[in-house]
Amino acid sequence: MSKMNSLKTVLCDLDGVIWLAHEPIDGSTDAIRRLRENGIRVLFVTNNSFSTRAQQHAALERVGIAAEGHVVTSAMAASTHISQGERVLVCGGEGLIEEVTHRGAEVVVPYRVDSVVGDFDAVVVGFHREFNFDILSAALTAVRGGARLIGSNSDPTYPTPHGPIPGGGSILAAIEHATGVKAIVTGKPHQPMADLVASLDPGVGAHEMMMVGDVVSTDGAFARTLGCAFGLVLSGMTSSPEGIDADVVGANLAAIVDQVV
Numbered sequence: 001m002s003k004m005n006s007l008k009t010v011l012c013d014l015d016g017v018i019w020l021a022h023e024p025i026d027g028s029t030d031a032i033r034r035l036r037e038n039g040i041r042v043l044f045v046t047n048n049s050f051s052t053r054a055q056q057h058a059a060l061e062r063v064g065i066a067a068e069g070h071v072v073t074s075a076m077a078a079s080t081h082i083s084q085g086e087r088v089l090v091c092g093g094e095g096l097i098e099e100v101t102h103r104g105a106e107v108v109v110p111y112r113v114d115s116v117v118g119d120f121d122a123v124v125v126g127f128h129r130e131f132n133f134d135i136l137s138a139a140l141t142a143v144r145g146g147a148r149l150i151g152s153n154s155d156p157t158y159p160t161p162h163g164p165i166p167g168g169g170s171i172l173a174a175i176e177h178a179t180g181v182k183a184i185v186t187g188k189p190h191q192p193m194a195d196l197v198a199s200l201d202p203g204v205g206a207h208e209m210m211m212v213g214d215v216v217s218t219d220g221a222f223a224r225t226l227g228c229a230f231g232l233v234l235s236g237m238t239s240s241p242e243g244i245d246a247d248v249v250g251a252n253l254a255a256i257v258d259q260v261v
């Protein structure tokens with residue numbers, strides 16, 4: 001793709017694009033600065049539902065990127081499926097608890113109470129290290145009692161410097177299998193995240209956006225959900241562009257920005 005004169009918003013994944021386990025990727029901070037200097041808005045779009053908003057802002061601040069109000073997480077997307085006053089079993093981390101609480105729901109966190117009792121309107125699932133048999137049981141009982149099942153993302157793994165660890169999608173899969181219910185999944189590449197991004201960037205059309213990410217099945221597919229361009233970086237989970245349908249390919253974010261502004 002030649003220079004995108006119409007480009008107004010870049011949707012930027014975090015892991016594999018800005019950093020690897022919070023170790024900055026060469027040139028990424030400068031690339032964000034160059035986008036902004038060219039009048040292009042950057043929204044950081046991540047399937048991480050574990051970190052709170054403040055933690056995401058602080059992590060970006062540490063690599064020199066001001067991002068308050070510009071981070072969109074799968075936890076925020078999940079909370080759009082919750083209504084004020086609902087009773088919600090949150091099987092997830094701090095970020096998910098924060099967003100569902102922020103929505104005005106009554107939140108029960110299974111690993112913070114002695115026993116989970118009563119009916120629920122929804123079970124919301126994301127990555128958390130406390131997941132165990134008792135939490136699976138509580139989720140099963142709640143869904144059998146009529147609660148909606150909502151997952152922040154369907155990612156099977158999460159990258160770390162020591163190799164992948166099970167992601168929120170693997171926890172969700174266990175709950176789906178036990179309940180026999182397919183969850184509404186809200187993060188990339190699914191529609192709730194696309195709706196959330198569109199609501200945060202009103203007036204900007206899909207042809208004026210580009211999603212930059214390192215994973216074709218989430219970031220590339222999310223670009224398709226939105227109907228926008230896809231910029232593939234080779235600095236994360238994908239090391240070769242062979243056979244991949246991307247509009248722009250770069251070794252890293254800096255190489256993508258070289259091509260679009």
Ligand SMILES: [Mg+2]
Nearest residue numbers: 013015016214
């Ligand atoms: Mg990524």
